[in-house]
Amino acid sequence: MLIFAVLFPMAAGALFPLFRFKEDKSRGLYVMAVVLITSAVALPQIILGTAAREILFQITETLPIAFRLDGVGRIFAGIVAVLWPLSSLYALEYMQHEKNLDAFFSFYTICFGVTLGIACASNLMTLYLFYELMTLITLPLVMHGGSQRSVRAGLKYLYYSIGGAALAFIGLVYVIYYGGTTEFAYGGVSVFTAGQTEHNMRIGYLICFFGFGVKAAVFPLHDWLPDASVAPTPVTALLHAVAVVKSGVFAIIRITWFTFAPALLAGTFAQYIPLALCVFTIVYGCTMALKEQNLKRRLAYSTVSNLSYILFGALLMTSQGLRGGLMHMVYHAVMKITLFLCAGVYLQKGVEYVQDMRGLHRAMPVATAVFALGSLAMTGIPPLLGFGSKWALAEAAVFEGGLLPVAGIVALVISATLTAFYLIIPSVSTYVSRGVKAYAPGELSSGWKALSPLLIISLVMMFFSFWPMLLTDFITYAAAGGL
Amino acid sequence: MNGFLMVVALVLPVLAGLMVGFVPQIGLHRKTRSIFVGAALALQCLIVVLIALGGEKTVVILHLSENLPIALRSDTLGVIFSLIMTAMWTASAFFAFSYMTHEKNEKTYYAFFMMTLGVLMALCFAATLVTMYLFFEAVTLLSLELVLHERTKESIAASIKYLIYSVAGATMGLLGIFFLVPNTTSSYFVLGGSLNVEALTVAPSALLGVLFLTIVGFSTKAGMFPMHGWLPTAHPVAPSPASAVLSGVITKAGVICVIRVIYYSVGVEFLRGTWVQMALLTLATVTVFMGSMMALNESLLKKRLAFSSVSQVSYILCGLFLFDRTALTGALLHVIFHALIKDGLFLFAGAVIFKTGYTYVDQLKGLGRKMPVVFLCFTILSLGLIGIPPTGGFISKWYIAEGAIAGLSHFPVPVFTWLVPAILLISALLTAGYLLPVSITGFFSQPDEEASQAKLNEVCEPCRLMTVPLIILTLAVVFLGVFPNLMIDIFDSLAALLV
Amino acid sequence: MPTILLIFLPLVPMMASVPGYLLAKKSKSAAYAVLISICLAATLLSGFLFLRALNYRFLTQESPGICALGLSLRADGFRSLYLFVASFMWLMTSLFTPEYLAHGHRHGRYIFFTLFTFGATLGVFLSDDLITAFVFFEIMSFTSYPWVAHEENPAAMRAAATYLAIAILGGMAMLMGLMMLRPMLGTLSFERLLSAAQEMPDKGQLYVPSLLILAGFGAKAGMFPLHVWLPKAHPVAPAPASALLSGILTKVGVFGILVISCRVLLHDAAWGNLLLILGLITMFAGAFLALLSVDLKRTLACSSMSQIGFILVGIGMQGLLGEHNALAAQGTILHMLNHSLIKLTLFMAAGAVYIGVHKLDLNEIRGYGRKKPFLHLCFLIGAASISGIPLFSGYVSKTLLHESIVEYVVHLQHLGENAFWYQTAEWVFVITGGMTFAYMLKLYFALFWEKNNRRQTDMDSLCRYLKPLSRFALGGAALVLFILGIRPQLSMTPLANAALPFMNAHAPEHAVDYFSAVNLLGTGKSLLIGLLLYLTLVRLWLVQKQADGKSHYVDRKPIWLDLEDSVYRPLLHLVVAIGGAFATLCHRLPEFDPLRHMVVIPAKGVAVLLNGLPDLLFFGMRYLGKLFARVFSGLLDCIAALMGRTVFAPPKPQQPVPIGNRFTYTLGRIFNFLAGIFKRMRRHSQPVVRKYTYLFAALWEEIKTNFNKVSQSLSFSLMLFSIGLLITLVYLMAR
Incomplete structure (x- = not known):
């Protein structure tokens, strides 16, 4: 059934141009139908969990392209399957006035299948295949605007991703050469731990880390993400908050925990270099966000910083750390997509820069309220979502002890403060300062199709803030290697 | 029963605030709104008194994660603080009923005013570090509106500055909580602290550094030196009843957090005699001196009172950082007296502004004769703050100074033993320097040019609703000054348990 | 008699002050009636207490709860004596006030604060431990402020500000001293103070707290370094108020000094020497200033300061003489008593003059008393007794003090040490006695013998110059003074002996023969010196022939000697400047702009440096303080501003470059x-x-x-x- 869930949207997307939809209504119906069917198929398997391993085809007898859902995979697939339909609904409303929508929506749905493919990959080979596909599929989405700036942004995204893929490929070669099989197994592929040339393995891991690190926007390789924010909002919201960047992080979790054994990497330079980079990126992302005046670029930099939260958790090499990382992966996806969607609503009404947000609360009450709620959650005010994951990360780092984890906690605290400055203050000034012109109440509020996903996601956010037990128990189970 | 009451103490004001905010019948019509707010506050006082009389109960509201409960507990410290806070809130609210008539959008003011009270109650009764942090943040966000109520440019800038400082302070506090919760035996507050020093997951020197940051972070609200920048800018722009509450009560939120961190979770033995205690003492004494010196050179009345708050609250912090039983009793006493006195002083400023519009000290020439009751209350209250015997300030300053001499006698750095009491007394002197001229210009001097002389003639005593809270506060300060034994016994028994 | 009564003595006047204030709005006479009745009741009560104390039945009362530290009151010999004197003086002055303030203003306020200070003063005299004394002392110094600021003219306000500043300074110093004393001795109550001090291993530790407490009480008594407020405050205060200020409030200061000298540091030679030196300086400076001033009340004020010097000498001698200091102890008590009553009479006489002429300058009031026998007589009694003329009360206490110095000189010669210093002290004592006689002669001749240059005729016509009530007050005070002087054995010595136990001293072995040859000779010497000084200094130097041929009193007051303006105020401004610079250092940095502060201002600083080094010391320090303050103060705002300009600065839009990139x-x-x-x-x-x-x-x-x-x-x-x-x-x- 996993194969169906992965291949059906890709096939449906590919067939899209054949239908040549005239008016938006039918296209919208078709897209929503495809996406809903895929989610309907995928969600039960994610929630119940299937131990079955389905092989698509064999490249060589030892390298199958196969799918298998284990704990960590189910979390990522769950995020994608839940959020994709909502953002597609939002995209339909948002993209009404744009041109060549067929191409856009076809790539949009194919990308859904590719992301599910990454989530359900049972070995590094499959993961690498869909990882490469992801780059190619998302390129036209980033360039969709057609303007000179978005083309240049697309090219930059392409160069970074190809460079990253090359490095990842080298890592894959290491794994196949030394490990024999690339099958994911919690605690690393058994052969590695046999203790042959660990030094080489660590270098291989490092190269692999920087390969997948491009998509995970780690410091030196993060530059493409802010520029990619010129893409239309559904693209930036979904891809850059949920699918693309999260697949990078997911891939790093896979290679750290399921291929190169954490036991092999803990305490060595292979842990310290990436960990130091993540800690620096956390602070760097926030400072750059504070500098940015363009709202979407600011949110992009905030994503850079938050991705390193997740990596920081994963790289602590303890299951508690992984639990914190996975929790933040889920929470950040929910929070960041709300903010991006709000930014999209603002952009439609011509509000692009942070200064223009003043006095907007009378014009679009719902959007500003959700943005304020999202920014409070992002800063980590206790009852709301952000606090839970920050707390788990910090707790894991304190139990770890040592210089870098403590530095990580300090970075967490600094970035929490800076997040407050670059998110709460704009949302406070929307309510408080006088706008550029006096808006009539409800003057700029947009249609139900754009607002309904916002409201649904913020409801999900509030639900998880007050009753997080359901989710956190499953994540703890998954972090401990459960299927 | 008591547990349920605590939740009601949290929910009632918040609910009242929301109703004032969103129900137009209550919110827009001034008469019903005043009655509604007055009734809610009266009920709140009753509830807090009932909690005070009831025993110590714990109630868990919700679980953030399996070992992170959001819980409330009615222990003695929480009861003391909630009593004084509710009393000050009621006094300021009754004053505000008549003062706010010439301000715009009163509805939002009262809504946030009531919600902040509810959250403050929860802060006092917080039973775990995380609950305390949660409500500490909530107090900042809800009290923001009190500062920027007038929506002028500088009041918004001041509120943004207030937000930045408070959030920075709160996150520094959060840093400490990250380290403290895993390293303490029980996640609940324990009298005398519960740090399991043997099994520390982090090096003690690192933990000391983190604790220093935490205490400095939580002292932001109390306006200690490095993080005091927001107080003199935020308080003058707020409307007077709001700045009375901001200065008198919300600074105490910072104080209660510092007490909870030092005395209820870390414990005094870990910090006694370390560089952290010395650094904190230096910061507190520097703030005490700086606050009073700045107040001396300040001519705007409310800004002068704001600087005086900076100095007096650091007085309390100085008492706390001495880790000595008498000093702690003195600090708790000064919390009560400073809240009473500073509330009164700001209400005085409000009455003067409401009646004459004067905000500068030298404009007050000759006003004393026209508004004798208000100025007499001001004089008695400022005598209290200076520490003249019959009023309360003397007792708390006496206890803190005695605690300082006793506490610091075996302090590693000898210079502290006489420096701290000397600074405390010098600042008492300076307090006289910046408070007495106000009443002297009020009573004894004549306005020089005739314009203000003419304006002076038609000035009269403010209406009953303004003077009654002021008089009650003055009587309370004098009464507690002369018969403070009940209070001292309670505080002393609590201090004995803590140090 | 129930002991609870003791607490009523201070409380009743305080409580009566409120009705006094309210009544004054409606009818002044009713308010004054309240004032007088309260003073009368207090006088009777304290008289009764004094009689009980005479036969050694003392009353004590502990009330632990009040003010958290507990008030304890006690009425033994010395204290009830001084309760009686204080109440008597309050009564007399309140009789005199209605006429004096007849067309004054703010009666309600005056009555309110007079009663309140009355209660506080009684409280201090009754107190049985230093904390109670401190509590009432602080109240007294604050409530006596409106006396000095009564006239509300600039001179009054400035003098009142100095009075308040020194009162607060003294109060805080005393609080610091008390706080250091309490852990050392464990207790502050008067009985246990002596025993605790005796057991102290090394007495050196006690000096610092004692000095601080001495500063506190000395400020109120007008002791040398802190006397600056006295010559300024009394002329501006209303006459009855200045009578109380110099008569009773200075004695409260002396009471405190007595507690320290006779309880904490009993018979301590070093402490005695210190007090002796301070007393001598105060005595001589006061007399010198009195001699040179041409304002009636200012002369009387400086004379009070000088008489306080006499008393301090007495206390100093008590310390030096050790066990057999009976003479010094009796001298101190009697001189305190005499001085209070003398100043009551003299200030009321000055008040009478002020009522008539509304002027105090000697040139204006010359010859006012020529045809007024009653005023003449009263002033004469006061002047004679203060100058120490035999048959008047002043003579008795002056002789005793003089005897104590001589006795100590003889004692030292006995032991073979050189007593040169104490001989000079004795000579200074005699000379100051002479100067006292000189300035009293100056006033006496100016008022009652010389003719006024302009308004002599209408002055003579003013025969109905005093109402019967004020006459009774003035006459009564002078009469009491006269009675005490006539038969010293009968009246003075029993009073002194009743007060001795307070000072831990015992009665002298043999009664002092006041009218013996050697005593009379000593007084004669000082009177002769006084006459000589009057003839030379006053007649030749102070009185100058003006252009219009008439003689005028010229104000020879030395400006540089005025300690307040030449030392204290500049010192205060300097301290405030440095403190201010430090405070801005900790607070204000947002305006810090690197370009302007690093380049422009230092250039200006150099310019200031060039054109004047002396003032650079003050202004430069403040200037550099501000610059340094700008750099370091407001630490957080500075970092935020700096980061805002550098790291977090929003990217400036790239202006198009003319050519190439x-x-x-x-x-x-x-x-x-x-x-x-x-x-x-x-x-x-x-x-x-x-x-x-x-x-x-x-x-x-x-x-x-x-x-x-x-x-x-x-x-x-x-x-x-x-x-x-x-x-x-x-x-x-x-x-």
């Missing part, structure tokens, strides 16, 4: 600049101007075009791919 344009300008300098150095025949900016821009364009050409070509990506392969190959080989 930013890098080539800046490089080009640098090269132009260098070429320009190079050209100026060598006088080039014809300037070759080569615009480097254009040169570099062209170069950049060229590089960019061929780079584009290369990158479009497919080979480029292949080249990249091969480089990648090469690197891996090299690595695998090298491993």
